[in-house]
Amino acid sequence: MLTNMNRMLSKARQNRYAVGAFEFWSLDSAFAVTEAANHLRTDVILQVGHYERDYLGGYPNARKVAEMAAERFDFDVALHLDHAESYDEIQRALDGGFTSVMIDGSALPFGENVRLTKRVVELARRYGASAEAELGRLVGNEGGVSSESDAQTDPLEARRFVEETGVDALAVAIGTAHGFYKRTPKINIERLREIARLVDIPLVLHGGSGTPEDKVAESILYGIAKVNICTEFIDAYKQGYVSAAAVDGFSCNVPGLFGKGQESAEALVVGKLRLFLTHKTKV
Numbered sequence: 383m384l385t386n387m388n389r390m391l392s393k394a395r396q397n398r399y400a401v402g403a404f405e406f407w408s409l410d411s412a413f414a415v416t417e418a419a420n421h422l423r424t425d426v427i428l429q430v431g432h433y434e435r436d437y438l439g440g441y442p443n444a445r446k447v448a449e450m451a452a453e454r455f456d457f458d459v460a461l462h463l464d465h466a467e468s469y470d471e472i473q474r475a476l477d478g479g480f481t482s483v484m485i486d487g488s489a490l491p492f493g494e495n496v497r498l499t500k501r502v503v504e505l506a507r508r509y510g511a512s513a514e515a516e517l518g519r520l521v522g523n524e525g526g527v528s529s530e531s532d533a534q535t536d537p538l539e540a541r542r543f544v545e546e547t548g549v550d551a552l553a554v555a556i557g558t559a560h561g562f563y564k565r566t567p568k569i570n571i572e573r574l575r576e577i578a579r580l581v582d583i584p585l586v587l588h589g590g591s592g593t594p595e596d597k598v599a600e601s602i603l604y605g606i607a608k609v610n611i612c613t614e615f616i617d618a619y620k621q622g623y624v625s626a627a628a629v630d631g632f633s634c635n636v637p638g639l640f641g642k643g644q645e646s647a648e649a650l651v652v653g654k655l656r657l658f659l660t661h662k663t664k665v
Contacts, residue, residue, distance in 0.1 A: 384445075384452055386481045386512035387460045387608070388550055390425040391584035394607035399662035400587075400598075402655050403427035403462060405612040406444075407434040410644045411619070412451035418651035420455050424659065427482070427608065428452075429462035441478025460512070464610070472502050476509045484514040484553070492539060499547040514586060514608075517543050518555030534573055541580040551584045551608060556601070558589030569597040571604065578605030586610070599660045611654055615647055622646025 387401070394401050402419075406412040406428050419426035428448045430438065438444045445461060452459035462482040463475040472483045485502040487495035499515040506513040518535030535554040544552060554577055556570040578585065584607035587598070592614060602609075626632060626642035 383456075383458065384448060384461050384479075384481050385458045386510065387427065387462065387514070387584075388512045390427075390458050390460065391512075391551055391607045395584045395605060397663045398603060399660075400602045400607050400609045400658040401425050401427055402651065402658055403429050403464075403586075403608050403610045404615050404651060405429055405431065405434055405464065405610075406447070406451075407437045409447050409450060410640060411615070411647065412447050414615075414644050414647040415651055416451045416455060416459060418648045418655060419457060419459075421652055422655050422659065423457060424655055425458040425460075426655070427460045427462050429460075429464045429610070431464040431612075441475050441480060445479035462514075469498065469501055469505070472505060476506065476511055480511065482506075482512040482514070484516070486516045486553075488516040488518060488553075488555075492543070496543060496546050499543075499549055503548050503550070512550045514551040514553060515543070515547060515549045516553040516555075516586075516588070534570060535577060537573065537576040537580050540577050544581050544583055549583070551586050552581060553586040553588050556587075558587060558593055567593060567597075569593065569601065571597070571600055574601055574606070575604045581605070584608060595657055598657060602658065603661055609654070609658055611651075614654075615650060618647040618650035619643040 390401050404415045406415060412428055415426055415428055430444050435441060435444060448461040460482045461480050463480050464484055465486045466472050466484060467486055472485055475483055483506055485499055487498045503513045517540055518533055534556055540552060556574045557568050585605040586608040587601055587606045588610045598609060622643035622645060623639060626639055632638060
């Protein structure tokens with residue numbers, strides 16, 4: 383069933399595991415995520431950014447697709463808006479049936495980010511939805527930052543931000559990047575540990591694609607309760623299509639091409655979810 387992220391992320395942080403959040407753009411990509419989650423009987427998050435929203439033809443269509451992917455299972459599925467930059471965009475997603483939203487004011491001065499996030503939190507609560515925000519900035523194709531010297535999340539600012547906004551989950555910048563890495567990343571676990579010491583809400587790791595598995599697992603020990611995967615999930619589809627088409631006698635039909643892409647993507651999600659559950663404590 384579709385629900386907000388609050389209960390699933392609180393449980394995850396408390397029990398030292400993370401919930402996977404995967405971008406989707408079609409029925410088969412949403413199915414790949416929920417089928418994989420069903421293998422491990424774990425909650426999962428379906429999310430869209432502006433590319434996926436436009437490809438699906440709007441927020442109400444995304445809601446319909448997410449419902450179809452979730453309705454066959456009894457674990458929780460959140461429908462999350464990723465990287466919205468305006469209050470109006472958040473409003474449209476909530477009106478379209480989203481159960482969770484992220485406002486990204488990380489490019490704004492601290493005070494403006496606080497004010498915008500606080501307004502979004504208040505709006506989301508009226509809909510029974512959860513709200514995520516971001517403090518600090520990531521390199522890569524969504525964050526608009528190209529230098530590794532750009533600011534990571536300041537722990538003291540993170541504590542103040544959470545206290546002043548009442549946000550449900552906080553995305554932190556600790557050295558990850560959007561898209562595939564061009565060089566081996568330096569993940570700042572010590573900074574994450576300090577943030578986690580000062581902030582008790584679930585923390586979010588953006589830029590999960592290609593991040594070294596040992597660093598992902600370690601970050602989950604220090605407060606990361608949600609890990610975003612987009613580029614690597616899309617690439618799994620590409621790999622499935624390419625390998626299917628390269629086989630002698632390939633027949634260009636739906637299961638022969640699109641089915642193989644979905645199989646490849648589902649396998650990727652299963653592997654990611656197993657990684658996110660590495661340190662899960664027994665409840």
